[in-house]
Amino acid sequence: MATIYQVATLAGVSPATVSRVFNGHTVSKDKIQLVRAAAKKLQFEPNRTARTLRRQRSDHMALVIPDIENPFFTSLARGVEDVAQSAGYSVVLCNTDEDYEKELRYFDIVMSENMAGVILASAGDRSDLSGLISRGRPIVAVDRGPHGFNIDSVMVDNRAGGIAATRDLIDKGFKRIACITGPSDVETAQQRTDGWQAAMKLLKDNKQPATYLRHANNRVDGGREAMSALLSLNPPPDAVFITNNLMCIGALQVLSERNISPSSMGIAVFGDLPFSISSAMLNKVIPLDARQLGATAARLLLERINGDEQPARTVVLRNEIG
Amino acid sequence: MATIYQVATLAGVSPATVSRVFNGHTVSKDKIQLVRAAAKKLQFEPNRTARTLRRQRSDHMALVIPDIENPFFTSLARGVEDVAQSAGYSVVLCNTDEDYEKELRYFDIVMSENMAGVILASAGDRSDLSGLISRGRPIVAVDRGPHGFNIDSVMVDNRAGGIAATRDLIDKGFKRIACITGPSDVETAQQRTDGWQAAMKLLKDNKQPATYLRHANNRVDGGREAMSALLSLNPPPDAVFITNNLMCIGALQVLSERNISPSSMGIAVFGDLPFSISSAMLNKVIPLDARQLGATAARLLLERINGDEQPARTVVLRNEIG
């Protein structure tokens, strides 16, 4: 690959001038022409590694997510990507499997590669951001909050969604409303569960035993297990609020396998189901615009990268609860 | 962030020795101790940008895929990631939206960042790999073949799968079997369609008008449109072979909306449906182990990165057709 020196020689200018041309600094028209011609001839492409080393900042942003196979996060990634790309940044996707160690390893990479910033959908509420923060690397938390760190974040109103979903089931006459939620160290799970609990207080004769609250991993198999467990209770619930998309898939699979008709079990879910064929089985879906979430986070991050120093902001996206 | 010079000073050795310690070269036990202690004290983390610049090779591999929102490709990404990570490589995910220009732009980035290699699920059969190849960058094609370029590839037997799926429908007594396939410049679509055509020749009184073959984009909306179009034919098909997962979702949505029962329309699909609740509507699914595909591709790429110079290989994964 050609270097700026070769281009400079061919164009009869200094390397600095070549650099200036490629960075949009002021250079006389005629030299711009010469440089462009020479660059084209040599198929010159600026070496980003060298640029990054010199500038101490790359044009990558890291997107750290807990589960790349959850369509919610891939949509979010799309949103980030769209914004990043149009600002000239590449997105490095880092999948943590909800593992704090893996997350930390990625943070190290962010530092040692001088990435411009991080968008973090954290593994849980025990993420250690201190290293990144002490080194002044911009971070935006998305979906899950900043829990204790003083950083920008973009979220939805999880509690309100939990309330709305549960209320819908109550309004439809269900009495024994269970809740399948995520791990207890995941903030979104907590908040949505809070919403469910708050709404349940409205029920006059609240027949809600503690066993109606099930924690599970946020994936399909977690939903399956939780729903199976609920069905074996006596009495089983007559409805269930499920706090994430994949667990709802799992729960519906179990119902389908046991030929339990949709009408005999009310279902409300937080977040749209991916690739569903029919929503006939669902009483209520709290919509969740992952792409918007990602795009907003990316925009905040770009502002920080460009030197914005204002105090940390929390943006709450309204999830138009019907 | 600390540098090797600071570590060297603190440890009382030369920078070269620090470098050697961190690269596993031969250094005396006692100096190793000194260096490790100093590094720990300073929280030293080697600067990968500098290393990449010097070595002319980074520890990133690019994974170029056409649609990050298709679970097939995210599973594939998981497979790549697992293998890459355990070999110390990071995966940079590049989403092309099936756009050749975006693809080329990513290839430029691969070069200008000195990435170690590329795994490519190409946008179509007109991808231009000449730049990468002339510069000696290792590439492995996955899912879609190398079409003309002399590179390693990992694929499944698409034609055989197409035949098996179609045969299953024939055996079950369907007569008017349509095919919903992908864009005509996508190799997997072509080959699966070939299989369908080959199998249809077995039907004695082959009632297959040209309109039974529909090309669509490989996404949900493409499947919806194609299925709608098929249903408005006279006579409509009594079964359909769909060459990818998302289009099948779209097709099933249309059937569901029109209350067309599964039994009156045979469906076979190439590739498992993501997050499906019940497979009752499907006659035949040709399994497709995306994760395996990705892992295999990553292994081949690692071999090339490590200097393997043997002639290009094509690995065909058997997709255990029932």
Place this chain on the structure above:
DNA sequence: CTGAAAGCGCTAACAC
């Protein structure tokens, strides 16, 4: 086994 020193390709003072 270890140190000195060159240089990967670029950018940003600094001088003119």
Place this chain on the structure above:
DNA sequence: GTGTTAGCGCTTTCAG
């Protein structure tokens, strides 16, 4: 507006 030059932090000859 343009050229000269000093590094960014690391690896890797080359000597010893």
